[in-house]
Amino acid sequence: MRPNNSNKLDAIDALLENSWENPPAHFEQQLMVIPSQILLTQNRRLDQISLLLNSILMLWGTGMVLFFWTPLNGMLASLSQGVMGFSALSPQLLMHPIVGFIALTCLVLGWVWLDMEKHPGVTKI
Amino acid sequence: MMNMIPRVQKEADHIFREIVKNHSSRIYNLALMKCNQVTLAEDISQETFIRVYKGLQNFRDESHIGTWIYRIALNVCHTMIKKESQLSSRMIPLEDRADIEPEELNSDVQDIFIKDVEKDQIREAVSALPPLQSDAITLYYLKEFQYTEVAEIMDIPLNTVKSHIRRAKANLKLILMEVYDET
Numbered sequence: 001m002r003p004n005n006s007n008k009l010d011a012i013d014a015l016l017e018n019s020w021e022n023p024p025a026h027f028e029q030q031l032m033v034i035p036s037q038i039l040l041t042q043n044r045r046l047d048q049i050s051l052l053l054n055s056i057l058m059l060w061g062t063g064m065v066l067f068f069w070t071p072l073n074g075m076l077a078s079l080s081q082g083v084m085g086f087s088a089l090s091p092q093l094l095m096h097p098i099v100g101f102i103a104l105t106c107l108v109l110g111w112v113w114l115d116m117e118k119h120p121g122v123t124k125i
Numbered sequence: 126m127m128n129m130i131p132r133v134q135k136e137a138d139h140i141f142r143e144i145v146k147n148h149s150s151r152i153y154n155l156a157l158m159k160c161n162q163v164t165l166a167e168d169i170s171q172e173t174f175i176r177v178y179k180g181l182q183n184f185r186d187e188s189h190i191g192t193w194i195y196r197i198a199l200n201v202c203h204t205m206i207k208k209e210s211q212l213s214s215r216m217i218p219l220e221d222r223a224d225i226e227p228e229e230l231n232s233d234v235q236d237i238f239i240k241d242v243e244k245d246q247i248r249e250a251v252s253a254l255p256p257l258q259s260d261a262i263t264l265y266y267l268k269e270f271q272y273t274e275v276a277e278i279m280d281i282p283l284n285t286v287k288s289h290i291r292r293a294k295a296n297l298k299l300i301l302m303e304v305y306d307e308t
Contacts, residue, residue, distance in 0.1 A: 012294045015301070016266040019244045023153040027167065031145045031174050035138045038178060 137182050144177060144194065151267050152198050158263045159202045160209075161248040169205050173198045191269065192278045199260055199278065250300040251293075257281070258293035265290050 065072065073089075080088035084096060093099055149170065156169035176197050184193065251259055257279070264275045276286045 010294070012297050012301075015247050015297075016262070019158070019247045019266075020154060021157055021244070023150055023170075024163070024167070027153065027170075028145060028149050031149055031171065032142060034171070034174055034178050035141055038175070039134075 134182075137178070141174075141178050141181060144181075144190075145174060148191075148194055149174070151269055152194070155195070155198055155263055155267060156202055158248055158251050158266070159259065160206050161245065161252050165205065165209060169198070169201050172205065173201045176201065189277075192274055195264065195267075195269075196278045196280075199264075203256070246301070246304050247297075250297050250304065253300060254293055254296055258289045258296060261286055261289035262293035262297070 077087045077089070080086065080093075084093075086092045152173055153166055153170045156166035156173075157163065160166055160169065173194070177194055180193075180197070184190065186193070251262060254262065260279055261275060264270055264278060265272075270278070272283055272286050272290075275290075276283045279286065281289075
């Protein structure tokens, strides 16, 4: 309960005391069904099918990359050779200013995102 | 091991129901005081309880469950009110009038006038306060916490909480007097 040092209520205290609103009807019932709704969402069959289909798609994608790796590698190498003057697999890539800029941008955006997502209530769990 | 999961789930559901029974009205009023919109207050309450439920299964520090819930509620309030971007357009411009002490405004005549202000105007005034003052006075008004717990929820020192509440009351008095003068 509120500490006893507010024994002399002023006008603001009285106003705040009287500004209490009862929640709408069925509000509590709406909140009570949250667990079943969350479980329902987690166990949806559609999600399981989607997961299976996505796994197949990823396997297929990986297979395609492996199968066409040699021509793909050649294409990437010639492309990067044309654009930057050296191979995309060369260590020189790390020193390229554009690569540095992209890495720095990702780092800064990552910090901003982490800061925005930081949630004292949740981090305490 | 297979039987453990439903049991833990069942316990979490039971605790969650108790939390809803004990705190739903307060969380709703906290949200309503912060945003002064019934629909948004309902959304904030719902989002708060969703986060509480999701975090409940991993929560161990039961002695601090109250402060944990209200900390989540405050964070959800901040995030959702910001997202709605409605608060800024409705806000009465107010500087943090730190130089004014509450005692200077504590006249009985003003108190009599202020008593005529509507609930809606009170909430409008609270939502127009600087965020920390608004948080402090709202948590204080819920009558659930001691100053120390408000400090814990807001993650600021005890004396700062007291100061924010004092200044919030002084600022509220100023805003409400202006509201009364306009009507």
